Amino acid sequence: MFLHLEARGEPSRLWIWAAPLMAVFLTLAVGSALFAALGKDPLQALNGFFIMPVSTLYGATELLVKAAPLALIAVGLAVGFRGGVWNIGAEGQLTLGAITGGGLALALGAVDSPLVLPAVLLAGVLGGMAWAAIPALLRTRFHANEILTSLMLTYVAQLLLGWLVHGPWRDPHGFNFPETAPFSPHAILPVLLEGTRLHLGIPLAGVVILAVWALLARGFIGFQIKVMGLAPRAGAYAGFRQNRLVWFSLLLSGGLAGLAGFSEAAGPIGQLQPALSPGYGFTAIIVAFLGRLHPVGIVLAALFMALTYLGGETVQLFMGLPLAVTGVFQGLILFFLLACDVLILYRVRVGRRPAPGVS
Secondary structure, rough: OOEEEEOOOOOHHHHHHHHHHHHHHHHHHHHHHHOOOOOOEEEEEEEHHHHHHHHHHHHHHHHHHHHHHHHHHOOOOOHHHHHOOOOOOOOHHHHHHHHHHHHHHOOOOOOOOHHHHHHHHHHHHHHHHHHHHHHHHHHHHHHOOOOHHHHHHHHHHHHHHHHHHHHOOOOOOOOHHHHHHHHHHHHHEOOOOOOOOOOOOHHHHHHHHHHHHHHHHOOOHHHHHHHHHHHHHHHHHOOOOOHHHHHHHHHHHHHHHHHHHHHHHHHHHHOOOOOOOOHHHHHHHHHHHHHOHHHHHHHHHHHHHHHHHHHHHHHHHHHHOOHHHHHHHHHHHHHHHHHHHHHHHEEEEEEEEOOOOOO
């Protein structure tokens, strides 16, 4: 007797949504075994990883602070992924959004106006869009693979940020640390709850996610993206222009990543530093697929992935575990999600092993 996979007649609607839940369960099971192998009580470690970080008001607000950029970026990526446009460089677009928004914030440091904050947020969006426009141009004009071009541009953006904060934008009063001067109060996202870092960027991200949801669910452009992702030839026959959808998807995802980047700089940080994010642009790819490319699922997935960041810091502090535990959990969830997704198109069967030479 042996196990084999049998193709389904059509994708399983049950496993489309059950696969992420199964992936989370398997991640917790393997994570428990990993904690036990490290000599830690699995229940205590899981409690420290998933419960302790949000057991206080400050911890719960920190979860929202970390989940907001993940959800914002992932929703933008999901639009492209639905249409077969694979933007893997959101981390670079996040960085450029922080650079352009931060640069304008520094330039307007002496300006006392309520228009400064909208202006720098718009600059962040435009910076992310401009960086995403490069792979869009390379794909539509030269047929270059946007996976490679967007990914490689990430490292260019990070090097550019490093050069700026070590060089021309470095704060002369910052004791030689590689960071810019703090942004003026008019360029900072206001804190919404005293004693926490909960800032205006969180509800702003929620409004944007709702707008993208409406675009995908009710907008004609959302229908075009879905058709081009599922049946490109049918879309072309209907008159949908693929290049236009490539530009739209990349500019939208780049703009949202840029908004998330400047929101990080103007929210929790308040200035530009060499490391603005712990890899939100890459983690958002996992969030998008874990959330099944749907805005509601993405928000839930973003909360879970944000919890892995907080949990990694907590077990490092209280249990002496390495911070790399965060990456392990994120890698496990991606691995098991891909594995469980096989069950959408195939079912597991038990049968007899065929005789040698029999196909």
